[in-house]
Amino acid sequence: MNPMSSAPELPGYQHVYSGKVRDLYAPVADDGTPREDQVLLVASDRISAYDFVLDTQIPDKGAVLTQLSLWWFEQLADLVPNHVISTDVPAQVAGRAVLVERLEMVPVECVARAYLTGGGLSEYQTTGAVSGLPLPAGLVDASQLPEPIFTASTKAPLGEHDEPISFEVVADTVGLNLADQVRDLTVRILQRGNDIAKDRGIIIADTKVEFGQRADGTLVLADEVLTPDSSRFWPADAWAPGHPQASYDKQFVRDWLTGPDSGWERTSGHEPPALPDDVVDKTRAKYVEAYETLTGRTFSS
Known part of the structure; x- marks a missing residue:
């Protein structure tokens, strides 16, 4: 599209x-x-x-x-x-x-992780670290980290992959003072998010946030924040490290695309096929459930 x-x-x-x-x-x-x-x-x-x-x-x-x-x-x-x-x-x-x-947008993807999964898990399995940060041995998919970490990546153009970068590269890109600010704020946003979400039965495993700057240099939170598109939401009562977790995000879409029914090969370079109605309905339901569970409000479009 x-x-x-x-x-x-x-x-x-x-x-x-x-x-x-x-x-x-x-x-x-x-x-x-x-x-x-x-x-x-x-x-x-x-x-x-x-x-x-x-x-x-x-x-x-x-x-x-x-x-x-x-x-x-x-x-x-x-x-x-x-x-x-x-x-x-x-x-x-x-x-x-x-x-x-x-705003003048900060040109890096600011990611914080409280649990190890996804691209961070793959990087850890290869190097024992994520974005240059060494992690303890023996972690598995969905392991809770000793403390949330900041793991930045490049901001790739549409259709290209973001690549993980170390904090030192972030500092070289935007300056040490701004790098310190975005690192600390990204982690604090995830911590605050989990403080609130866990009371509602949701774990926020990781999140990506965007920052911009005003003309006077003030750092401002922009775009979206702590949504099923920018974060991984897991049901807290089902969390069990060692395998992929149930989620509130677009996992239904990913699972169908990589499953046998889609007929699509991720490495083919071809456009994915249209989604069937049941996948669309389940995905919509999960987004709405996440909203209603977190906010305590009834969703109204």
Whole structure:
């Protein structure tokens, strides 16, 4: 799928960019020129897997991600400012869009891990470390780490893989002071998230966050935060190290794509096939369940 082709036209806004999931628009000023200080961030129902944007969309996914992020921004407000200006948005994208500050984005993927799984597990199994951080011997899939760690990666273009990088590379890229800030905040966001989520029966194994800077250098939390797209959510009562965990995210999609029914080979380079209805329904249900379990609110699209 070409994300650009699915971005809606919005009166009063100029489309400027489409990523895997989000469409960005600049508000048009009274003189007809796009504003440079604000962006309308619209979360679509697109879903990506294995670096492909799939042809099949997940109904209400964009609304879930937007409303969950807004809830988390409130829970994190004492740790770090966020980019939200207003939720007063065009009716066409109501519930799944926010007007935000336009920031100078920090050019690294900021990841914190409280449990070992996914790409971090693969790296650990090869090197005994993750992003250059040595870890204790004997860890297995879903092992809880002694303490949460910061494991940055490159911010790769659409269709390419992010590559893990050490803290030293982050410091070389953005400067030591800013690297210290994003490392500490990323870990604190995951810790706060788990403090809240565990009371609701969810483990947040890891998370990826985005930061930007205002003109005065203030660090600001941007994009989404602690959602099923940016994090791994596991049911706490089912956690058992040694194998992959049940999850609240798009694991249904990944499992179907790599299973026998899809007929798709991950290494083929070909676009993945369309998702069957039952996978779409189960994935939507998991996103909604995550939102309702964490916030205690009933989801309304």
